Amino acid sequence: MNNKEAIAKILAKQTKLKEDEILSILEVPSNPELGDIAFPCFKLSSIYKKNPIEIAKELESKIKITKDLEKIKATGPYLNFFLEKSNLAIEVIKKILKEKEKFGTEKNKQTIMIEFPSPNTNKPLHLGHLRNMSLGESVSRILEHKGNKIIRANLNNDRGVHICKSMYAYEKWGKNKTPESEKIKSDHLIGDYYVMFSKAAKENPALEEEAQKILQKWESGDKKTIALWKKMNKWAFDGFKETYKLFGIKHDKQYYESEIYGQGKELAQEGLNKNIFIKKDNAIIADLTDEKLGEKVILRADGTSIYITQDMYLAILKDKEYKLDGSIYVVANEQDYHFQVLFTILKKFGYKFTKNLHHLSYGMVELPEGRMKSREGTVVDADDLILETQKLAKTEIKKRFPKLSEKELNIRSLKIALSAIKFMLLKTDHVKNIIFNPNEAISFEGDTGPYIQYSYARASSILKKSKKKPEIKLTSKILKEKEILLIKKLAEFPEVIENAQRNLSPSIISNYTLELAHIFNEFYHQTKVLDSENEIFLLALVESFRIVCKKSLYLLGIETVEEM
C-alpha cells in the first residue's frame, strides 16, 4: 500500500538503504499493539556496525510525525510506525463500496481449461470426487475473478475392464432391473453391481477373465455388448448429472475416453521416427531414464494404445480446439508420476504449450481406518453425504425458525450443508491428505463454512434493521480496536486473492475468510452498530464486510444465506 511506500521514502532519507530495499524489509508487527508497520534494524546494524536497538532509538528521534503518521516508537531492534486510522478506514471502505464484487479483480484475459473430476462410469461419485470438484470449481472461480476465460472440462472414463465388471455382474444378476424398478439413483445401481462383482471375484478369480472377455467383445463392436454398455453408461451419466447439479458444477466441455482411446497411435509412430521413442520387445517405449522417470511403454506390442497414448493425443486436441493459454488437470496425487511422464514426453515433441500445462495434484481423502475402497463398498458416497448433512442442517434450522416454509427450509439447508462439506474439503492445503472422520467431520460450529455464513447473515441483519443508509463519513474519529482490525483485514483481500491464484490454492482463501469472519464476530460483540454515534459509517463498514465475505465464499464455491 502507499502507506508502506511513504514510510520507505522517509526511511530512505535517514539511512543508507534504498527505497525498494526498505520496502522489502518492512513488515507487519506480530501484535497490532506494537504498531501498524515495522522496520527491523538488523540490516542497518551490519552497515553501521552498531547495536540495532540503538539504531532504532536514533531513528525514532530523527523522524518527524506527519498527518498520516500518528506515532513512531522504537521497541527493541524494531522501529514501529502507527498510522492515522480514520484516513486509512475511509480509503479502504471507499474502494470496496465503489468496486463491490469487482474488488481485487484484474483483466488477464487468458483462456484456461480446467479438467475435473473425470470419473469412471462404473460407480457413483464419492467423497474423493467431492474434494476434486470443490478444488476444480474454486480454482476456476479464482482464475475467472482475475479476468481469465475458463473452460470447465470433464474427461469421462467410460470404457475399460472396470466398466465391464459392472456389466458382467448386471448381466448375470441384474435380470433387467432398472433404476426405476429398484427406486434407486441410476449411478448407485451400477455401483452396487461393481461391488457385487468384486465380492464374487474374490471367491472366484476366474471372473476377472470373464470381464476381460467382455472388454474384447466391446472392442470388436459386438452389438449386444455395446447396447448394454450404452444403457449402463447412460445410467452413470444421468446419475452424475444430478450430483453435479446438486453440488453446483457445470461443465463447458465433455470428453469421452471411448471416443479417443484408440487415438494417439500416429503420435507414437511420429515419436519413433523422430527418435523420441525407441522400439523394445516390439512395443514403442519412451526412455526417460535420464529424467529419472524410467522407461514408459507408449504403444503395446500388439499395436493397441494405453492411457498415456490417449492423454498425449488429448492434450494436443485440447490445445488445437481452444488455443489455450493454460491447461490445468485436477487429479489426485496418485497420478503424479503419470503427469510427469506425460509433460516430459510432450516437451520432447517440442509442443510449446507444454509449459502451460499444470497438474493440480491433491491428497487423498481417507477414513480413520484407512483408504476408501470402491471395490469393498467402504466409500463415503457423495449423494448420501450431501443429503445426510442437509438433514442435520434442517434440524438446526427448525430449532431457530420453526415456522419456516418447507421450500425455504430445503433451499437454506442445502446451502448450509454444501458450505459445511465444501469448506471442510477446501480449508486444508490441497497437497495434504484429509482424514475424514464421519462422526466429527461435519460440523456447523467453529472453523466451518456455516460459521462464515452465519457471520454474513448477522451483517445482513444489521443492515436490514437500520433505518439509516451506509455512508463514508466519520462522526467520531476515534475507532475501536476491532473496527480497525476489521478494516485492515478487509484491505488484505486483493493480496490474498493474488496469492491464492499464484499457488492455485483455495485453502489460502478459506483461511483468510475464516479470520475475516472471526474478526467480524469480535467486532459484532464489541461495537453496537444501530443507534451508535458512528452508525452511518459503521453501516458502511458492515456493508464492506458483506461484500468481501460474500465474494470470498463465492470463490470457494459457497453460497450465502441472508438469515440463519
Added chain:
RNA sequence: GGGUUCGUAACUCAGCUUGGAUAGAGUGCCAGCCUUCUAAGCUGGAAGUCGGGGGUUCAAAUCCCCCCGAACCCGCCA
C-alpha cells in the same frame, strides 16, 4: 529397493513461497456472557522438545544435509 509428498497442542489444521519481536486458530476440556444489531456467537484458562540430529545466519517452525515415521507412485491397468 528407487522416486514424490507430508510430519506443528490430546485431535483437526494455519504459519514455511519472501528467515526476525512472547509459534496461532478450531475441536474437546475447565470457568464466564443471551430484558441490548441472531449464542451456528463472544470472553478467559489449561494444553507445544514445531518428528529427531547436524549445518548456514546476528536470528531457523521457515533455508541446506542426514536419519526416523506416514501416504502415494514405480503395470504392454486407467
